[in-house]
Amino acid sequence: MRRRNNLRIPRGLSLADWCSLGQQIQAISSSSSWWLGDWLLYGQSEFPNRYKRAITETSLDYQTLRNYAWVARRFEPHERYGDLSFQHHAEVAGLAPEERGPWLARAQENRWSRNELRRQMRARKGIAGSARATQLKMKPDDCQRERWQAAALRTGEDLLTWITAVLDDAATSVPTASG
Known part of the structure; x- marks a missing residue:
């Protein structure tokens, strides 16, 4: 029951x-x-x-x-990999659209866990994109950090991934100047 x-x-x-x-x-x-x-x-x-x-x-x-x-x-419904979890898709959601599919295909083909997909992406990013990395410095107070960490945990993400997702979401939902 x-x-x-x-x-x-x-x-x-x-x-x-x-x-x-x-x-x-x-x-x-x-x-x-x-x-x-x-x-x-x-x-x-x-x-x-x-x-x-x-x-x-x-x-x-x-x-x-x-x-x-x-x-x-x-991810339009036809772009969603049924054999992979929502969290697999969340891992690649911040990538350019043309990069998402190949990563998900590799994850499916190799039967990677979400954590393994993350490791593979970080390893590839370290090799291919270290020159493009931008470092941002933030100084949240203890209350902010605790609130953000709790929200990240509720979504199953680490804090940095969660912050990036929230900022990306905010950036795409802001209306353009023309309307």
Whole structure:
């Protein structure tokens, strides 16, 4: 029996059935991230003056939803790799569109975990792009850092990746000067 806050697993479940159950739960978890991102994008488009209120009424964390929407916005449904998790896509979402597909294809082909994809990308970035790296210095107060770290943890990201995602999302949602 499943409830919103627990899953009762019957005694005597075989290892194969237990593993299958875990895979089903993972599939639902990964799908729900896409679904929530797509839901928010729809709300932003169809109900621009009311979607924030609807989010509040659902009791969902606004920043987490914005992160889901940020990833969903970068991948049309046909660009999403069904064998890879939402988090795999989140890892490459900040890349140029033409770079995302090859990284996801490699991850799928080599059966990389999200963490391995991250390691591979960092290794490649260190070789190919060290001259392009820009260093920014910030001095957040303790409260800001704790709040940001907590938000990053809720999305499953490290702090730097989360900050980059939030800034990218903010940059793409700012209206142009012409309208």
